[in-house]
Amino acid sequence: MPASTKLSNSVKALCFLARNSSTPQSSATISSSTGVNASKLRRLLADLAEIGVVTTTKGASGGYVLAREPENIHLQEIYCAIEDRKAFHLDVTSMTLGQSDDTSAINHYFLDLFAEIQIEIEEKMRNLTLESILERISQKD
């Protein structure tokens, strides 16, 4: 799953949990409401459990519960938890041997540039909380 899809799918699940916080919600329940495949949800929520965004309980009447208030959950930590490969797919073709110095210098240049952009994106996401997203999606225009 691309980083962006994982991120939006995670937020879909977390928003559902925020709105159904009285009892644990199973991946099947979340799936039928959000439309995201249950297996994929489990994979994402397992990662989010590791960083303490949700708590999980197995067995009958188990499921997922939001572990923190929505205002204390921000996109950046979600992104970091679910994303293994670095970056938003801003890749430069891997350097091949025997090319000119310029070519590898330019590769480095763009790797640096993309890393910089990556940091700015994460900085932006650090200021976006689940709370703010819930507010935003609640107001119908």
Added chain:
Amino acid sequence: MPASTKLSNSVKALCFLARNSSTPQSSATISSSTGVNASKLRRLLADLAEIGVVTTTKGASGGYVLAREPENIHLQEIYCAIEDRKAFHLDVTSMTLGQSDDTSAINHYFLDLFAEIQIEIEEKMRNLTLESILERISQKD
């Protein structure tokens, strides 16, 4: 080709042209120096010719020449010329029918967010000229 790869490949070609500006350079020549496939170079350079960044001449001893000074060429226009599909691959899974309002609202939320990020990236690239890249890659640390 992903946008980021197209961009770096374009810059590789343009840097080569900037450093060999006395005569037209063929795609084959640029390819052997940069390591980028000649066909792909022609595809990219054809787009760059349309926006007047390079001029092309066909036939014997023809090829590509930089049409402007490197300080008047910036990354944003290169990016826009070569990129057909929008955005740096910050996609949200296409919305499926029959899902909850929240789900589609969240899709919209991320589409907006990614569009915003996209604009910021382009803004950043507008300030990066070919000249500045040439300077940067010339200084060996």
Added chain:
DNA sequence: AATATATGTTACGATAACTGTAACATATGG
């Protein structure tokens, strides 16, 4: 005018990524 050279464009097979789903081990409440 003929020819070699170069661009512009399309097509194609091979490789890799993504999608959706299934399957199953592990754990736990009733």
Added chain:
DNA sequence: CCATATGTTACAGTTATCGTAACATATATT
């Protein structure tokens, strides 16, 4: 003991990417 849920792995179908080849078009050069 068993139904239910998570955690994890695997797999086939589809889609995207990659590198390359091929060829039509155009044009210097001889």
